[in-house]
Amino acid sequence: MATLFLIPTPLSENRFDTVFPPCNTEIINRLRYFIVENVRTARRFIKKVNPAVNIDGLTFFELNKHTDKKEFTRFLHPMKDGNDVGLMSDAGLPAVADPGADIVALAQEQHFTVKPLIGPSSILPALMASGFNGQSFSFAGYLPVQNSERIKTLRKLESKIYNDHQSQIFIETPYRNMKMLEDILNTCQPTTKLCIAVDITAETEMIKTKTIKEWKKQLPDLHKRPCIFLLYK
Amino acid sequence: MATLFLIPTPLSENRFDTVFPPCNTEIINRLRYFIVENVRTARRFIKKVNPAVNIDGLTFFELNKHTDKKEFTRFLHPMKDGNDVGLMSDAGLPAVADPGADIVALAQEQHFTVKPLIGPSSILPALMASGFNGQSFSFAGYLPVQNSERIKTLRKLESKIYNDHQSQIFIETPYRNMKMLEDILNTCQPTTKLCIAVDITAETEMIKTKTIKEWKKQLPDLHKRPCIFLLYK
Numbered sequence: 085m086a087t088l089f090l091i092p093t094p095l096s097e098n099r100f101d102t103v104f105p106p107c108n109t110e111i112i113n114r115l116r117y118f119i120v121e122n123v124r125t126a127r128r129f130i131k132k133v134n135p136a137v138n139i140d141g142l143t144f145f146e147l148n149k150h151t152d153k154k155e156f157t158r159f160l161h162p163m164k165d166g167n168d169v170g171l172m173s174d175a176g177l178p179a180v181a182d183p184g185a186d187i188v189a190l191a192q193e194q195h196f197t198v199k200p201l202i203g204p205s206s207i208l209p210a211l212m213a214s215g216f217n218g219q220s221f222s223f224a225g226y227l228p229v230q231n232s233e234r235i236k237t238l239r240k241l242e243s244k245i246y247n248d249h250q251s252q253i254f255i256e257t258p259y260r261n262m263k264m265l266e267d268i269l270n271t272c273q274p275t276t277k278l279c280i281a282v283d284i285t286a287e288t289e290m291i292k293t294k295t296i297k298e299w300k301k302q303l304p305d306l307h308k309r310p311c312i313f314l315l316y317k
Numbered sequence: 318m319a320t321l322f323l324i325p326t327p328l329s330e331n332r333f334d335t336v337f338p339p340c341n342t343e344i345i346n347r348l349r350y351f352i353v354e355n356v357r358t359a360r361r362f363i364k365k366v367n368p369a370v371n372i373d374g375l376t377f378f379e380l381n382k383h384t385d386k387k388e389f390t391r392f393l394h395p396m397k398d399g400n401d402v403g404l405m406s407d408a409g410l411p412a413v414a415d416p417g418a419d420i421v422a423l424a425q426e427q428h429f430t431v432k433p434l435i436g437p438s439s440i441l442p443a444l445m446a447s448g449f450n451g452q453s454f455s456f457a458g459y460l461p462v463q464n465s466e467r468i469k470t471l472r473k474l475e476s477k478i479y480n481d482h483q484s485q486i487f488i489e490t491p492y493r494n495m496k497m498l499e500d501i502l503n504t505c506q507p508t509t510k511l512c513i514a515v516d517i518t519a520e521t522e523m524i525k526t527k528t529i530k531e532w533k534k535q536l537p538d539l540h541k542r543p544c545i546f547l548l549y550k
Contacts, residue, residue, distance in 0.1 A: 090442075090445045090446060099340070100338075101338055101339040101340050102338055102340040102435070103338050103435045104338055104435075105333075105334055105335055105336050105337055105338055106334040106339065107332070107334050107335040177441055177445050177451075178445060179444075179445045179448075179451045180441055180444055180445055180451035181451060181452060182451070184445075184451075185448055185449065185450060185451050185452075186448075188445070188446060188447070188448035189448030189449075189526070190448070191448070192447070192448045192512075192525070192526040193448075193526075198446040198448075198524055199446070199522070199524075200441075200442035200443075200445045200446045200524070202335070202336045202337075202435070202436065202437050202442065202518070203435065204435050205441055207441065208410055208413055208433075208438055208440065208441060209323075209433035209435065210433075211412070211413055212323045212410050212411060212412045212413055212417075212421065212433045213323060213421060213431040213432070213433045214421070214425070215412075215418055215419075215421035215422030215423070215424070215425045215426075215431075216418065216422075217418060218410075218412045218413035218414060218415070218417075218418050219414060219418075219458040219459075220456065220457055220458050221455070221456050222454070222455040222456070222483070223453065223454050223455070224453055225452040225453050226452075250455070279425075285435070289432070291431055291432075291433070292425070293422070293425040293426075
């Protein structure tokens with residue numbers, strides 16, 4: 085029975101041995117079929133993992149928001165012949181805040197083995213390092229871009245901190261980070277705590293928890309840096 | 318400035334190189350102070366990471382639900398003198414579904430650097446492999462033990478799947494897994510999907526998604542096996 089391997093990819097340019105267990109390399113080196121968010125990024129990653137790889141001997145299927153769902157069945161065809169397949173996104177864990185969940189759902193429906201590998205994600209490292217409640221938390225992905233909708237969502241998330249004692253985690257497109265920070269600081273209560281986790285796994289990583297009131301005194305520069313926001317009381 | 322390292326520990330008896338980046342070993346070997354959930358488990362782990370370690374030269378502070386919060390300040394004392402400290406729980410990530418968040422919060426308050434290391438957790442691997450929504454999800458930790466409260470909670474979680482399109486994740490004490498499974502199967506709608514992820518990172522790992530109706534036909538044996546439950550539509 086073939087296996088669909090879920091392969092984490094780097095979040096930053098840092099050394100691989102800070103984020104990948106050695107076994108991931110062994111598995112990547114064995115695979116001949118990959119479902120990837122972006123073929124160029126995937127080829128570059130695989131070459132870095134295994135400089136001796138015959139990259140033209142590999143088959144890549146591209147999976148992103150433009151991919152027709154009808155194609156998914158074709159992507160899993162190699163598995164019917166007993167070939168393992170690797171699924172990877174551009175950065176971090178496939179299918180978590182990234183494409184891939186539909187392919188995994190199809191593999192589950194077709195009773196293939198699904199094997200997640202261990203690797204870097206920004207969500208749990210940020211939560212661990214925030215000091216916030218790790219017994220109950222929620223990840224909301226991207227918040228609405230439209231202003232009044234976004235403020236309403238922020239208010240709703242903040243109410244869950246106080247009513248449900250639940251840590252709230254969300255992300256933003258890097259070039260909009262400063263606008264998001266501004267919206268958080270203008271919307272949340274002064275005593276609410278905000279953790280900003282930026283450049284996770286990179287040399288420049290910073291994970292800081294302060295109250296809204298404290299953050300207002302000095303804004304960090306988050307422009308175009310990968311960032312995750314966490315709220316708690 | 319001293320750093321509080323958040324150190325993942327194994328979830329299973331499997332080979333370390335399947336779950337730990339090599340750099341974690343380097344960091345553990347450098348540390349002389351550890352805040353741990355259980356001293357015996359921590360000593361065994363450190364000896365396995367570094368068989369040549371002088372274990373009696375290390376200082377351990379025990380942190381669990383019986384630890385008085387007043388002691389936390391003392392645990393971070395070595396950091397005031399410039400010593401890095403490692404925080405680890407018995408299995409998985411410290412401070413996520415495990416003790417440690419209060420210590421991290423204190424380290425954040427005192428403006429120490431907090432550095433999470435990459436390693437095994439059951440939550441995101443289970444979510445990745447479930448095929449469920451990874452753009453929006455919620456982790457609820459342990460559900461109430463008392464029967465009517467637990468059923469009420471399960472109903473509430475199920476409603477969030479349909480109303481908020483949010484994957485719901487929760488855990489149970491291993492010896493109560495079969496009771497939990499029974500409660501889920503008796504409470505949720507036949508078409509709701511349940512992913513059962515058991516023995517994550519172990520040789521016996523199984524992560525299967527089926528509808529409630531399908532699971533009812535054949536129950537997996539989850540008794541005393543570490544397990545995580547996920548619900549989605």
